[in-house]
Amino acid sequence: MTKIRSFLFYFLLLVYVSGSIGMVLKPSFFLPFTPISLLLTSAVFLLYQPITTWRYALAFSGVAFLGFLSEWLGVKTGLVFGEYWYGGALGPKIQGVPVLISLNWALIVTAGLLAVGSVVSHPLLTPLLASLLITGIDCLMEQSAAQLDYWYFKEGIAGLHNYVGWFLVSFLGAFLFFNPLHKGNFRIAVYILLLQVLFFGTIFLSNRLPL
Numbered sequence: 333m334t335k336i337r338s339f340l341f342y343f344l345l346l347v348y349v350s351g352s353i354g355m356v357l358k359p360s361f362f363l364p365f366t367p368i369s370l371l372l373t374s375a376v377f378l379l380y381q382p383i384t385t386w387r388y389a390l391a392f393s394g395v396a397f398l399g400f401l402s403e404w405l406g407v408k409t410g411l412v413f414g415e416y417w418y419g420g421a422l423g424p425k426i427q428g429v430p431v432l433i434s435l436n437w438a439l440i441v442t443a444g445l446l447a448v449g450s451v452v453s454h455p456l457l458t459p460l461l462a463s464l465l466i467t468g469i470d471c472l473m474e475q476s477a478a479q480l481d482y483w484y485f486k487e488g489i490a491g492l493h494n495y496v497g498w499f500l501v502s503f504l505g506a507f508l509f510f511n512p513l514h515k516g517n518f519r520i521a522v523y524i525l526l527l528q529v530l531f532f533g534t535i536f537l538s539n540r541l542p543l
Contacts, residue, residue: 337379341520344376348527352534355480363481367423370432374439377524380517381442391512392438395505399437402501403429410486412501414493419481439524440466441505442513446521449514458514459506466502467495469528476535 347369354362382388406412407428422430444462452458474490477483485494506513 337376340372340376340379341523344372345527347372348531352531355531355535356538359480363421366421366480366482367432370422370436373524373527374435377439377443377520380520382516385512387512388516391509392442394509395441395513396434396438398505398508399441399501400429400431400434402437402497403433406497413497414491415486416483416490416494418483419478421481437501437505440469440528441502441509442516443521443525444502445506445510445514446516446518447525450518450522453514455510456507459503459510462506463499463503465525467499469525469532470498471495472529472532472536476532476539479535479539 351362351365351369378392383392402412404427406414407417410416418425418428418430418433423432424430441462444466445458448462448465449458452461473482474494477490478485478488485491
């Protein structure tokens with residue numbers, strides 16, 4: 333199992349590095365692989381976590397459900413993140429919300445908890461700091477979300493409303509499920525968050541630097 337996990341991690345690293353470059357040079361080729369990349373990221377992350385314990389599995393699923401519910405309310409009402417809609421890059425949708433977005437919420441909230449929890453372990457402070465970290469990553473994601481056909485805001489760009497919503501939803505998930513989710517392999521959580529920053533950061537910089 334250790335060899336399999338190591339192989340999949342290095343393969344994931346290759347996917348992110350090539351994807352970061354590919355989305356800049358030939359996005360039309362790499363964009364359809366987005367759902368597969370998200371599934372691979374989640375699979376690698378969970379292989380390093382105690383997903384076999386029912387409390388962990390239930391908590392991870394709880395964050396996923398909370399994320400999907402917040403996105404459904406957001407798309408239908410505009411109250412959570414502002415007025416926005418999803419493109420086609422994230423795969424099949426239910427009620428206008430990609431199914432995989434729930435998995436992304438669970439992944440990033442849990443990874444944020446583990447990353448922060450490796451430094452500060454407190455039932456209130458850790459979820460608070462993790463939510464700030466997650467919102468910061470979302471801020472980077474928003475710079476290229478429309479370009480990648482992820483989602484689109486009515487105003488053209490994400491406003492303060494979106495970031496407040498991201499902070500509140502991530503804090504609620506991190507706080508409610510702190511006990512089961514803050515224990516695990518924090519290194520893989522940090523690596524995956526860094527890969528997210530690498531991917532979206534590369535696209536962000538490519539749009540602002542002369543190539």
